[in-house]
Amino acid sequence: MMFGTPQYAQENATINSALALRRPLVAVHRGTGLGSIAENTQAAVVAAVRQGADMVEFDVVRSTDGEFFLFHDGYEALHFGFESKIGTLTAEQIRALRYRWNSDEPYGVTALSDVLTDHPDTLFNVDRSWWFWDTLLPYLDRFAIDGRVLLKCPVETTWLDMLAAHPVKYSLAPMARTHEEVLEVLARDDVNTIGIELIADRPDHVFATPDYTEWLHTQGKLVFLSALTMRSRDHLFCGWDDETSILRSPKFGWDRLTALDPDIIQTDWPGLLIGHLRSTAPYDSPSRSQ
Template sequence: MTAPLSIPTAEELRSELTRLFDGAAGPLIITHRGTTLGSFPDNTVRAAVAALRSGTDIVEVDVIRSLDGEYFLFHNGYENKHFASGTDLRTLTAAEIDERSFQWQGERGALRPTRLTDLLEALPDAWLNIDRSWFYWPELLDLLTEVGAVRRLLLKSPPEAAALTALAAHPTPFLYYPIVTSPEEFERVRAVDGLNLIGAEVLAATPDDPYADPAAVTSLAEEFPLVQVNALNLENGARLYLGHDDETAILEDPALGWGPLARSGATAIQTDWPHLLRDYLVTQGLRSAE
């Protein structure tokens, strides 16, 4: 007879997050798709391991579902970049996805897409942020609960009604934060009963955007533990936080790229360069050198 699932309470999960913040003693570092240098393609176990060894606190990953219902780490739309083929992986069976290999990183034919369950099994103690997955709720939430991947997992999504409804109705109180552009948008999420809400990822493209004001960010952080800003430079050129980003930090000056993010009032910064960001935060006295 199978033992019943032990589902932690919302308070227990929030306590786990508190311990993570206490250990960091400063802004959390979230690494976008893992550390993807050299032979390490993004959204793979090796990229996640590299991020952890580069000093990240949390590894962010994306999830897709195969035609026959298996989950893989991948950001759809990047098939041609990684596999030299425009075929949408979501239209393939799991067996067909298993046969794909990364073309431009790693030994040709040796690296293949990672199944979500393989990542969870390989790194059971790592904190993960599953970003692009809300299309698959609640089925994916069921799987994550069944495999026991709850205590070190953060879920994120845009404030889409269908996703919020599915998450709020699920019996597992996953740690969750939405991607928002204004306090009004955040309040609409907050009004949804049943969410284990821990904060938000805030976006500000221009100085006129609400969260460009550090007071608005700080106000949110005074009430919720995780308030994230982004240093990412995405392929679409989107300005995620006023143009303060990894490229500026690395090519010009860390004080111009990461400094404003560290002073924004946020409690977490997402980057593609965790080791360099961590070094900067340490030199500024914003993180422990441990």
């Protein structure tokens, strides 16, 4: 199955080629931030890829003078010991920061340009960047990305209109919480929506059935599910998450996600999830998508 509409087949070819080889793809949340390696850094991207990630997710901030860096705003106190947003700093000031993850780190904040150029074969899922799309989208145009970037955003007209107006049609998997939001996205043929990230807070949600995945597939859209255990304890998908899978059993977490036949699963634990997928299903076979 080829995801996305025919008019955007070229833009979506790289992601579709990856899905033809293996489903579900494993997207690693903020790279792999473990041990001495902080999340959302160049080192975290390297660690995720070496653990077998098919895709690496990261967040983006913009300096006051218009440069882009990997970081999830709101985590400044954890990483740097101050409360103000690093987006209020210049690029020079951001480059001077040093992570305080488990100890004083020998590396600083990663420039977006470094990740895009140093990982030419990696798929990226770009989260928390939509506030900066007025300058970020033209910035991305400078790089030989070749369809390797999957954007996400809330289902809001402001962001969809911005993508529609931009000449380069980046692949999009917006975050939908209701069927009505999914229908709103499907109605936009001026946006290259290759799939939907489904967010469900409870098991009786309409999204939490194989039938809904099958229906989205008939619409030509891939299904992106998240196994993340959020610090807020909010459920991104019914509580069928990493923590439940690791501390209780995969049958109450990852297995319930895979039973829905998703195309991408996002996790903080790629090594464990990939090992489990390989032990329980033909993970390396495209036959799961047939």
